Amino acid sequence: MSVITKKLHELADVFSGYAFRSEDLGEQGIPVIKIKNVNDKIVYKQCDQFLPINFVTERLKKYLLQNDDILVAMTGQGSLGRIGKMINQKEQYIVNQRVGIVRPKVEDASIAGYLFSVLALDEFEDRLYSLGAGAGQPNVSAVDIGNLDIPYLSRSSRMFIAKIRTSYDALIENNNRRITILEEMAQSLYREWFVNFRYPNHEDILDADGKQKLIDSPLGEIPEGWEIKYIKDIGFINTGKTPSKKKEENYSSRDIPFIKTPDMHGGMFIIKTKEMLSKVGADSQKSKYIPNWAICVSCIGTAGVVSISTQISQTNQQINTFIPKSKKHTEFMYFSFKSLKQTIQNYGATGATMTNLSKGKFEALEIVFPEESLLVNFHRITNPIFKQIQVLSSKNENLKQQRDILLPKLISGQIQLKE
Incomplete structure (x- = not known):
């Protein structure tokens, strides 16, 4: 059965965000959405530039994010074609010029959710990427986006498909909220014990003036009995490597997860990787295998991203x-690496445009290392929290896979819908 199509610009206004001057942006005001914020959803804390509220003139109001807006990354290797939408928008946002805005026409209430369901399919991201490929910095224009052909089903089918997408997204978002709460619980405990030094029975160790006993160290004052350790003293470091791309047999669709920095942006755990190695490709560099529950830290380019592996990878x-020498140190070291983000970026600064922290410099990073009994206690409390986060993250990946198998079949007419 042939499916009727319409151009996207017939169903929505399509335009790029506003070209802000860097001197107009600051650290307070309305968060500015950039390419790196565009994905399945946008999280407020990810925005790192803000437009002062008094800068929002009548002319700029067009670029304020509206509830039904769909966002498209318009440029960038590895980012072009990414689709995003705010879920449960509570804050006001404004969009910059490298992000396209697809604003559904208001005449038909069935269009908004349906358009997001269509544009969020992998095939549309691939289509946009192929449109912009070929240049050193791939990019597309708002006109390119607006000229996309969109399957135009009956109104009842559009509403049903939008409802399916919304239902899946609501389940995923609910799990994300639970993950956020769990991680904040564990991180608050880490901060209380190992940053503020208010660990259990800390008040029992006081000096003559009734203050907590602290001693000088290269990283500032620390409790008695604690020490400063190099990363290499606490665990083993494995720097990854890319097998030859010239040998097709090195890559597969199912064997060994091949982790790259973009795979680590999804949260605490790396549930899925975009690329996989074959057993042949992975075995060509056997020393590069890492175990389940190893802590991956990006040290080149976007440095300081921290995630935990969930498979041999x-x-x-x-x-x-x-790879910690003791598994009881895993949760503590995860948050320790998170707290080292700025240090990693500073140590990796070479004067070039890209941060690059070598293995030697990484191994020589120092952290405050507490008494073993505290680490064991922290592990006992936080390990079940980490495991629950992993379970919820896996559930989300399963929901996404179900959604992304079902929706293309509904939209293409492969699964017929009765009116």
Whole structure:
């Protein structure tokens, strides 16, 4: 059965965000959405530039994010074609010029959710990417986006498909909220014990003035009995490597997860990787295998991203993987690496445009290391929290896979819908 199509610009207004001057942006005001914020959803804390509220003139109001807006990354290797939508928008946002805005026409209430369901399909991201490929910096224009052909089903089918997408997204978002709460609980405990030094029975160790006993260290004052350790003293470091791309047999669709920095942006755990190695490709560099529950830290390019592996995997050369000598140190070291983000970026600064922290410099990073009994206690409390986060993250990946198998079949007419 042939499916009627319409151009996207017939169903929505399509335009790019506003070209802000860097001197107009600051650290307070309305968050500015950039390419890196565009994905399945946008999280407020990810925005790192803001437009002062008094800068929002009548002319700029067009670029304020509206509830039904769909966002498209318009440029960038690896980012072009990504689709995003705010879920449960509570804050006001404004969009910059490298992000396209697809604003559904208001005449038909069935269009908004349906358009997001269509544009969020992998085939549309691939189509946009192929449109912009060929240049050193791939990009598309708002006109290119507006000229996309969109399957135009009956109104009842559009509403049904939008409802299916919304139902899946609501389940995923509910799990994301639970993950956020769980991680904040564990991180608050880490901060209380290992940053503020208010760990259990800390008040029992006081000096003559009734203050907590602290001693000087290269990283500032720390409690008695604690020490400063190098990363290499706490675990083993494995720097990844990319097998030859010239040998097709090195890559597969199912064997060994091949972790790259974009795979680590999904949260605490790396549930899925975009690329996989074959057993042949992975075995060609056997020393690069990393175990389940190893801590991956990006050290080149976008440095300081931290995630935990969930399978036997390998990584590319931009990632140093930390394998703790004791599994009871895993949760503590995860938050320790998170707290080292700025240090990693500073140590990796070479004067070039890209941050690059070598394995040697990574191993020589120092952290405050507490008494073993505290680490064991922290592990006992937080390990079940980490495991629950992994379970919820896996559930989300399963929901996404179900959604992304079902929706293309509904939209293409492969699964027939009765009116």
